[in-house]
Amino acid sequence: MKIESGIKQFKKPLYLESGRILEPYQIAYSTYGELNDDLSNAILITHALTGSHKPVKEDGCKIFNNGWWDSLIGDGKPIDTRKYFVIATNVIGSIFGSTSPTSPIDQYSHNRLYRYKFPVVTIKDMVKAQHTFLQSIGIRKVKAIIGGSMGGMQSLQFGVDYPHFAEHIIAMAATSATSPWTIAFNKITQEAIKRDPKFNNGEYNIHDIRENGLDGLAIGRMAGHISFLSHSSMYKKFGRNYLKDDGFYDINGRFQVDSYLEYNGDKFSKLFDPLSYLYLTKAINIFDLSNGYNSLANALEKFEAKLTLISYTGDLLFLPEESQEIYNTMRSIGKNNQVEYYEIESDYGHDAFLVEFEKFDWIIKKVLE
Amino acid sequence: MKIESGIKQFKKPLYLESGRILEPYQIAYSTYGELNDDLSNAILITHALTGSHKPVKEDGCKIFNNGWWDSLIGDGKPIDTRKYFVIATNVIGSIFGSTSPTSPIDQYSHNRLYRYKFPVVTIKDMVKAQHTFLQSIGIRKVKAIIGGSMGGMQSLQFGVDYPHFAEHIIAMAATSATSPWTIAFNKITQEAIKRDPKFNNGEYNIHDIRENGLDGLAIGRMAGHISFLSHSSMYKKFGRNYLKDDGFYDINGRFQVDSYLEYNGDKFSKLFDPLSYLYLTKAINIFDLSNGYNSLANALEKFEAKLTLISYTGDLLFLPEESQEIYNTMRSIGKNNQVEYYEIESDYGHDAFLVEFEKFDWIIKKVLE
Numbered sequence: 001m002k003i004e005s006g007i008k009q010f011k012k013p014l015y016l017e018s019g020r021i022l023e024p025y026q027i028a029y030s031t032y033g034e035l036n037d038d039l040s041n042a043i044l045i046t047h048a049l050t051g052s053h054k055p056v057k058e059d060g061c062k063i064f065n066n067g068w069w070d071s072l073i074g075d076g077k078p079i080d081t082r083k084y085f086v087i088a089t090n091v092i093g094s095i096f097g098s099t100s101p102t103s104p105i106d107q108y109s110h111n112r113l114y115r116y117k118f119p120v121v122t123i124k125d126m127v128k129a130q131h132t133f134l135q136s137i138g139i140r141k142v143k144a145i146i147g148g149s150m151g152g153m154q155s156l157q158f159g160v161d162y163p164h165f166a167e168h169i170i171a172m173a174a175t176s177a178t179s180p181w182t183i184a185f186n187k188i189t190q191e192a193i194k195r196d197p198k199f200n201n202g203e204y205n206i207h208d209i210r211e212n213g214l215d216g217l218a219i220g221r222m223a224g225h226i227s228f229l230s231h232s233s234m235y236k237k238f239g240r241n242y243l244k245d246d247g248f249y250d251i252n253g254r255f256q257v258d259s260y261l262e263y264n265g266d267k268f269s270k271l272f273d274p275l276s277y278l279y280l281t282k283a284i285n286i287f288d289l290s291n292g293y294n295s296l297a298n299a300l301e302k303f304e305a306k307l308t309l310i311s312y313t314g315d316l317l318f319l320p321e322e323s324q325e326i327y328n329t330m331r332s333i334g335k336n337n338q339v340e341y342y343e344i345e346s347d348y349g350h351d352a353f354l355v356e357f358e359k360f361d362w363i364i365k366k367v368l369e
Numbered sequence: 370m371k372i373e374s375g376i377k378q379f380k381k382p383l384y385l386e387s388g389r390i391l392e393p394y395q396i397a398y399s400t401y402g403e404l405n406d407d408l409s410n411a412i413l414i415t416h417a418l419t420g421s422h423k424p425v426k427e428d429g430c431k432i433f434n435n436g437w438w439d440s441l442i443g444d445g446k447p448i449d450t451r452k453y454f455v456i457a458t459n460v461i462g463s464i465f466g467s468t469s470p471t472s473p474i475d476q477y478s479h480n481r482l483y484r485y486k487f488p489v490v491t492i493k494d495m496v497k498a499q500h501t502f503l504q505s506i507g508i509r510k511v512k513a514i515i516g517g518s519m520g521g522m523q524s525l526q527f528g529v530d531y532p533h534f535a536e537h538i539i540a541m542a543a544t545s546a547t548s549p550w551t552i553a554f555n556k557i558t559q560e561a562i563k564r565d566p567k568f569n570n571g572e573y574n575i576h577d578i579r580e581n582g583l584d585g586l587a588i589g590r591m592a593g594h595i596s597f598l599s600h601s602s603m604y605k606k607f608g609r610n611y612l613k614d615d616g617f618y619d620i621n622g623r624f625q626v627d628s629y630l631e632y633n634g635d636k637f638s639k640l641f642d643p644l645s646y647l648y649l650t651k652a653i654n655i656f657d658l659s660n661g662y663n664s665l666a667n668a669l670e671k672f673e674a675k676l677t678l679i680s681y682t683g684d685l686l687f688l689p690e691e692s693q694e695i696y697n698t699m700r701s702i703g704k705n706n707q708v709e710y711y712e713i714e715s716d717y718g719h720d721a722f723l724v725e726f727e728k729f730d731w732i733i734k735k736v737l738e
Contacts, residue, residue: 017618018617019618020618057671061705094670116620118620119618120618120619120620150491155546178609179600179603179609180600180603180604180606180607180609180624180625180626181598181599181600181609182594183609183626183627184591184594184595184598184603184626184627184630186502187591187626187627187630188557188588188595189591190590190593191584191587191588191591191630191631191634192561194621195584195587195588197566206542215560215564218560219557219560219561219564219588220436222523222553222556222560223557223592224555225552225553226553226554226557229550229553230550231548231549231550231688232551234548234549235548235549238549239549240546240547240548240652240657249387249389249488249489249650249654250489251485251489251647251648252563255550255654256549257553258552258556260554261553261556261560262556262560265560278620279620282620284618285624290607315568316685319600327517360505
């Protein structure tokens with residue numbers, strides 16, 4: 001499989017939904033496989049909150065969770081790179097190469113970073129930037145746009161904003177508008193970050209954070225892990241096992257699940273960025289496909305692509321009912337033949353779309369055939 | 370209704386499950402109504418993590434959430450104080466008057482507080498202290514022991530440890546052993562507290578914390594609120610409403626649910642104590658009714674009281690399945706006539722036992738009749 005990676009610079013302004021302008025900006029990307037002669041075999045992969053433009057595992061790549069969809073993308077895999085030209089970009093606001101809050105505020109003074117001066121970007125803005133990127137490499141149509149969670153939001157937004165761009169849209173573990181429960185969930189991490197003295201109102205020492213992490217981000221990530229796993233998967237993984245070296249009656253003694261959360265929280269807090277986390281969760285929280293329309297139905301009327309919705313029964317962040325609502329709305333406006341809905345029984349929580357591939361990869365295969 | 374409150378001192382040692390000794394110790398209590406001549410009308414109420422010995426609302430009482438079961442206890446109420454003598458004590462380790470981590474380490478030097486030197490107390494220890502207290506006021510039998518969440522754990526433990534003490538045990542929103550998911554949930558708050566620099570490894574300035582709160586405890590409480598409310602109750606309460614004064618594209622702009630969490634988190638962090646929180650969640654985490662027995666069945670064989678289990682469908686911390694397991698185990702050891710199980714359809718989360726009284730108060734009435 002041919003793999004290419006890079007960072008593309010854009011000098012023209014990106015006009016944001018907020019009215020603000022990002023100029024210049026850059027987008028980190030990867031491509032897998034080869035574009036065919038009639039440019040008809042491209043597939044765009046959109047990533048989730050902590051994902052990146054590296055869905056395929058690369059040895060030596062230091063990007064957090066790189067290879068997050070390695071089971072799905074590659075030669076002979078469900079998204080077959082012998083057949084398709086797969087593109088992934090890092091969203092605006094994320095930390096892995098695209099313009100973000102820790103990017104220089106202008107090209108000439110690399111010491112002045114955006115930090116809190118970075119504009120709020122929305123899912124719509126992320127999609128616009130990706131659309132611009134794709135056009136810049138000559139792609140005017142894609143076979144499919146596929147993503148889960150925040151990636152699913154992007155794929156849905158693509159369908160509304162650029163109705164003729166994609167043949168198929170696949171949105172997994174997503175919603176048409178983030179629920180107050182999930183907003184509340186994100187709030188824990190946001191507050192843990194903002195109240196951490198080392199965060200210093202956004203003026204933190206970046207080298208220190210990358211080296212030692214930020215407690216606030218670690219705590220938030222621990223909260224995240226609770227949504228990734230279900231009750232039963234936690235029973236299977238950890239049970240009530242206690243760490244052998246820790247005293248049972250020691251106030252700081254730990255269960256295995258405690259130690260797992262600590263390890264993952266601390267690791268993550270060195271590999272992600274607190275400001276990026278704030279900006280991306282903000283984008284997730286204010287995401288509402290009907291923004292700018294009278295209703296969800298009104299927004300979905302613009303949809304021309306075929307839409308496939310996949311939800312997971314154990315998902316607490318984006319409930320199956322939320323995908324069903326999109327499905328029902330599509331049908332209510334006469335788009336019955338344009339939409340399919342699958343509910344996957346899963347023991348995992350929200351993370352099922354990153355774990356239980358065998359349960360849904362056949363749907364992707366079916367859609368692409 | 371006659372109300373009495375006080376703090377009772379105990380000079381004799383309390384031998385703890387850990388092998389450590391608490392000596393001396395004190396227990397804060399309240400009683401409602403009057404004890405009858407044959408001492409047969411006492412009911413013990415056991416409180417949850419942030420509850421207290423003040424289940425009945427008292428004007429001017431500064432204790433957090435006082436009156437938490439005001440709808441259930443009083444003259445003519447489901448737990449009728451014209452008929453019953455209701456007793457509530459503050460558990461060992463809690464902050465509202467009983468001996469806790471912020472109590473003086475000995476009687477003579479009031480400046481030296483336990484802090485991290487406080488021994489880990491278990492649900493079994495809390496129950497032992499309450500049993501000692503009840504005996505000290507002449508009560509050798511109670512009509513019922515009723516509690517929810519950590520209070521339900523206590524009532525269950527009472528049934529195992531003092532089989533002939535209570536006629537009825539009612540355990541709501543409880544479990545026989547805390548699940549890894551709930552341990553993980555508690556971990557967020559524990560880490561948020563311990564990593565807060567102001568916590569200072571337990572040597573925090575108590576006056577400052579009571580005056581200004583502790584961010585770590587506030588963050589943890591925000592996490593708690595997520596478990597108290599369900600998806601649908603959050604939709605009803607907040608929807609996706611945004612604060613009118615906050616900018617939609619302002620990175621720190623807030624939804625109503627954000628503002629609700631902030632308000633409640635900050636309020637709570639001034640009214641509770643971080644070390645108490647660590648000790649009480651530790652007791653909840655290590656709670657396992659089968660500790661010291663070969664199995665849950667083995668422990669439940671000691672049960673002589675009639676047991677009523679109530680669970681709530683929206684409860685994520687203690688699932689209906691966990692109460693069902695106790696029910697099934699009781700039946701599997703031939704105690705079919707000694708156990709009843711009710712599952713309450715609830716739109717609330719774990720907090721249903723503190724909110725939707727009309728849905729389950731009839732069960733309490735029925736048991737007491």
